Amino acid sequence: MCCLCSACILLAFVWDVSVPSNGEGIYEVERKQGKNNGVRRILHTNGFKYLDRASIITLVDMVKPANPWHLCTITQVEVKSILKLLPIWFCTVLSSVVFIQMLSLFAEQGAAMNTTTISNFHIPPASMFAFDIISTSTFILLYDKLIVPLYIKVTKREPKPPSELQRIGIGIxxxxxxxxxxxxxxxxxxxxAGSKNTRGLSIFWQIPQYVLVGVxxxxxxxxxxxxFATQTPDGLKxxxxxLSMSSSAMVSYICSIILTTVMAITSTNGEAGWVPPDLNDGHLDRYFFLLAALTAINLVLFVICAKRYSPTSFENRAENMEMGTQEQANEA
Incomplete structure (x- = not known):
């Protein structure tokens, strides 16, 4: 059973216990009472205070030895930090709606364009995905060596690169x-497509959108x-x-729901809809503008959640390692 689940079960027994506003009377195991195991303790926070009731020391706990089934440590209760990640996770799920378009509608759009180049060489529409891979790999390789130093030089600020949340916002x-x-x-x-030169627009016009999606x-x-790796407790990395990988797994269902809803609304009265089998009969541009609007709304929600987010506070890692070394010396 996870720490958060056990804390929630304990709430049924201590629901009427009042939580002190200054954080006093909260239970935590001293380092000398157990092995360190390299796991850092989590400092107390004021979020989700109702869960703190599971770590309040009552009169019964003062008389008897601490029972792990009756009393949680503050580190166990502070696994509630996972709950704080859910709004950020939800925003990243919605942002992945754009990324999934490369595997579907971008390829269909490319198939409706002129895929013949010089010497009548045919370019498969799905091969344009290579520009996404190249741009992603190139950006990751050059980020620390070129982009961050250039950012510092242009902004004339202290050598502090954008945080994880700031980079997610830029990506959205x-x-x-x-x-x-x-x-x-x-x-x-x-x-x-409406002129005499049918499918005259070259497929290479898709390169900018692939590159932007890759970056x-x-x-x-x-x-x-x-x-997500830095904000979760040591035992729940x-x-x-x-959580970070599940956003890309759920986005396929969300895209299917959005596309089905759009087609159900736009294909009434015998119309072809925005995304018909023949794109020349539809308005794929309107669907892309709709996704851009949804992404803009998602960006606003993400900014609000990022500003309200309070980072999880861990004990100093150096102090944690020193405690562990001292315990091993005492045992020896």
Whole structure:
């Protein structure tokens, strides 16, 4: 049973216990009472105070030895820090809606464009995904060596790169820009499809949107994994990494719901809808603009959640290691 679940069970027995505002009377195991095991204790926070009741020392606990089934340590209760991550996680799930478009609608858009280049060489629409991979890999490699020093030089600030939350916000903004560019490209494609030169717009016009999505992925996914790994307790690092990866797993269902809803609304009265099998009969540009608007709303929600977020406070790692070394010396 996880620490948070056991704390919630204890709430049924101590619900009427009042929580002190100054954090006094809260139970925590001293270092000398147990092994260190390299796990840092979590400092007390004021969020989700109703969960603190599970760690309040009552009169019964003062008379009898601490029972782990009757009293939680503050470190166990502070696993509630996982709950603080959920709003950030929800915003990253919505931002991944843009990334999934490369595997579906971007390829369909490319198939409706002119894929023939010089010497009649045919470019498979799905191969344009290579620009996303190249831009993502290049950005990750150059971030610390070129981009961060250039950012410091331009802003003339102290050598402090953007935080994880700031990088996620930048990535969401770039994802919104990529959807706007994709919509503009689709408008131009429809104009060429309506002229005599059918499918005259070259597929290379898709390169900017692929590059922007790739850089956006580098911002969001890397910062997202770092953020969840650093903000989860030492014993739950795998859970934090799974949270960061689950956003890309859930986005397929969200995209399916959005597309189904849009087609149900726009295909009434015998109309083809925004995303029909033949894109020349639809308005894929409007769908991309809709995704850009949803991403903008998601960006606003993310900024609000990021400003309200309070980082999890751990004890000093150096002090933690010193305590562990001292315990091993005493045992020897």
């Amino acid at each position: 903004a770039m994802a919104m820009a990529s959807m706007i560019i994709a919509a503009i490209v689709e408008q131009q494609r429809l104009k060429h 956006s992925e580098a911002f969001v996914y890397v910062a997202q994994m770092e953020f 795998s859970l934090g990494i799974r």
